[in-house]
Structures are given as structure tokens and as C-alpha cells.
Amino acid sequence: MKIGELARQAKVSVKAVRYYEQLGLLSPQRRPNGYREYDENDLRAVAEIRELAQIGIPPAKAGPFIECLDAGHIHSDECPASLAAYRDGIAEIDRVIAELTHRRAVLAEKLHRGATRPHHHPPGSEVSTMPIDFTTLPTGLPVPTDDGRAAHLLGQPMPSLTLHTSDGGSIDLSALPHGRTIIYLYPLTGRPGMDLPEGWDSIPGARGCSTEACSFRDHHQELRDAGAAEIYGMSSQSPQYQAEVVERLHLPFQMLSDPEFSLGDTLGLPTFAAPGHPRLYSRLTLVVTDGAIEHVFYPIFPPNTHGQQVLDWLRAHPNVTRISTLP
The missing domain is CATH 1.10.1660.10 (Multidrug-efflux Transporter Regulator; Chain: A; Domain 2)
Structure with a gap:
């Protein structure tokens, strides 16, 4: 030929x-x-x-x-x-991976130092742009709708999964304290100086993780008084990342870290994808009573008042009784 x-x-x-x-x-x-x-x-x-x-x-x-x-x-x-x-x-691939891993570690460290370093401007200079305030919500955010992906959770027992906490410890989800525990799941929290995923504000229910944390912070004692034995925030971010959030927002509770989506896979929790993040937890709150899910808040909007919403529900349902679990 x-x-x-x-x-x-x-x-x-x-x-x-x-x-x-x-x-x-x-x-x-x-x-x-x-x-x-x-x-x-x-x-x-x-x-x-x-x-x-x-x-x-x-x-x-x-x-x-x-x-x-x-x-x-x-x-x-x-x-x-x-x-x-x-x-x-x-061997060549291993060399490239090692080099890229080192470069990524250096960049991540520089990013962390730059994002957390106090900003100083020369006297008389004008700052043309303001950093994003992650503790407030912009107007016009799309409202999430109930797609039914959390309807199966009511009555489900919490699985025997051990997750790391932002204070360096860990908890077994099947051994939560007697009574009610509030676990609010969120996609990710932003940091000052770091960009959110592209198009983040256009994804229904994505924006507002820091505002939600602040809402639970501001109502923390009231939630405890209304019967919440423990309150946890939870996402797929690392314990180190969440520890920074706890410190920066002065949160009186710990965050749980589930980077492998172990709870999501076990219970079939709703997730979504965003640029740079192939999988993130959808915003959802579980009221766990004596080891089983008593109530589910889903979808959640607006997140900056969700702490009050949970508080209102606790006050409207004061009787804590053991609920039956699925076999």
C-alpha cells in the first residue's frame, strides 16, 4: 500500500x-x-x-x-x-509527580501565608478593590428547590464511621451523645484572599457557608438550651482547613471532616460538582436523636438564618424521645 x-x-x-x-x-x-x-x-x-x-x-x-x-x-x-x-x-512519571507535589506544597504554603497575613497599604494609597466578605450574602442568589434526594434519610441510623474534627480529635458517628445532635453539612467555606469556584454564586444553595456557620455561632447557647447536646459543622474539607475557619469565625463548636465522602456514600447524601471540585456536599442539616435521624432540613435557604430556623424547630418539638431505626 x-x-x-x-x-x-x-x-x-x-x-x-x-x-x-x-x-x-x-x-x-x-x-x-x-x-x-x-x-x-x-x-x-x-x-x-x-x-x-x-x-x-x-x-x-x-x-x-x-x-x-x-x-x-x-x-x-x-x-x-x-x-x-x-x-x-x-520512573519519569514518578519524577514529574514528585516535582509537582513539591511545587504544589510550596504554592499552598505561600497561598496560606498570603491569605492569612494582615494587609498593609502605604500611607495615602487607595485600595481599588475590596476583598470578598464571606460573612454576608449577595442579593439575587438562586433559591434551591427540593429535588427529593434527602427524602429517604428520616429514621436512618447513623453509621459506625469515625471522622476527624477540627481540634485534632475524632468522633464515631454511631456513638453521638444521648439526646439530639445537630450536624449541618455544607459544600466549602471560603477564605479571605482566595477565590471561590467559578460561577459559585449561580449554583443554587452553594453560597453562604461562612454565614451559616456564623448563624449557628450566634445561636449556639440558645440551641443548647433548646435541647441540642452537640452541634457540628461538616464538609469534605480537611481538618486543618476547618480549624482555620473555627479560629477566624470564633466558632464555639467543632467541624467534622469527610474528604472521602464516607457518610455521603453510606447514607446516600446529596452532592454536586463545581469547577475545580468534582464532588461537594449539598447544604443539609441532620437532627440526630439517640443515634438515628429524627429530622432533615433540605434544601436550606437562606443559610445566614438557618441557625434560627433550627432553633425554632427545636423549640417547637421539645419532647426528645427515642425514635425507631430502620433494620
Whole structure:
């Protein structure tokens, strides 16, 4: 077959075929008129080169695999030189991962220091922009609607899951204190100097995690007086991230961290995705009584008054009795 036919069948460009020839990966026969003549072995070699490129082995390093095929092997990686090329590829990936991990750690540390460092401006200078105030809500936020994804939770027992807390400890969700425990789940909290995900305010129910935390903070003692033995905030963010929020917002309660979405997978809790975050908890509050879910607040809007909403419910339902759990 001619070069154009080979390129068509192999789904590559003619230029790519010529490049493979320059690398010595193809050795077509020559017709008397000077045209190259390719066969099924060449087609197989080009297909192999393409597959190797897709897993990170460039054509320039595909020689051992093509030589293995030319030697009569059924598979291109049956030869020692091919296996060595695999090992070299893995070693290069490990090097890149280590370098990127180090760079990410340095950037994360600089971001943290810059976000938490007090801002000083030269005397007489004007600040053209103001930092985002995560403790207030902008107007015009979309209102979430009940999609039914929390309807199955009522009466569910809390699973035996141990989650880390923002104070460095941990709790077993199946061993919460006797009585009522409030667990409010939220997507993520923002920090001063850090951008929220793109389009965050356009996602119904996404904005307002810090305002919700402040609402529970401001009503904390009233909630306790109304029968809440414990109050926890919970998201998929790390305990270290949440510890900063507890300190910055002066929260009198701890946050729970569930980066693996263990509770979400066990109970089937609603989640959503946002740019840079493939999975986040939807805003939802559980009233857990003696180990089982007595009441669910979902959806929640506006979040900046949700503490009062929970307080009103507790006062309207003062009798704490053990509720039956599902088998």
C-alpha cells in the first residue's frame, strides 16, 4: 500500500508516517519507480506507536517495542528492552509527580501565608478593590428547590464511621451523645484572599457557608438550651482547613471532616460538582436523636438564618424521645 493508504488506515497523518520512518521505526520497500510500498507489518507498527504515545511513551522511545514485533513476537512488550522502556516511563512519571507535589506544597504554603497575613497599604494609597466578605450574602442568589434526594434519610441510623474534627480529635458517628445532635453539612467555606469556584454564586444553595456557620455561632447557647447536646459543622474539607475557619469565625463548636465522602456514600447524601471540585456536599442539616435521624432540613435557604430556623424547630418539638431505626 502507498503512504496515503497507510496513513488513512492507521488514522495518522502522512507527515507522522514520514517522521516514524526518520526514526527508523518503519522500513518500507521501494518500488522501481521510487515510491514506498508498505505492508501489514508497517500498519501494525504504526498502530503500536500510536498506542504507546497514548500512555506517555513518545515515538522517539518506541524502538524497543517495534524491534520486538520485528523479531516475531506476538506482543511488543515480550522483550526485555520493552520492559525496560516501561520502567523508564514509570520512573519519569514518578519524577514529574514528585516535582509537582513539591511545587504544589510550596504554592499552598505561600497561598496560606498570603491569605492569612494582615494587609498593609502605604500611607495615602487607595485600595481599588475590596476583598470578598464571606460573612454576608449577595442579593439575587438562586433559591434551591427540593429535588427529593434527602427524602429517604428520616429514621436512618447513623453509621459506625469515625471522622476527624477540627481540634485534632475524632468522633464515631454511631456513638453521638444521648439526646439530639445537630450536624449541618455544607459544600466549602471560603477564605479571605482566595477565590471561590467559578460561577459559585449561580449554583443554587452553594453560597453562604461562612454565614451559616456564623448563624449557628450566634445561636449556639440558645440551641443548647433548646435541647441540642452537640452541634457540628461538616464538609469534605480537611481538618486543618476547618480549624482555620473555627479560629477566624470564633466558632464555639467543632467541624467534622469527610474528604472521602464516607457518610455521603453510606447514607446516600446529596452532592454536586463545581469547577475545580468534582464532588461537594449539598447544604443539609441532620437532627440526630439517640443515634438515628429524627429530622432533615433540605434544601436550606437562606443559610445566614438557618441557625434560627433550627432553633425554632427545636423549640417547637421539645419532647426528645427515642425514635425507631430502620433494620
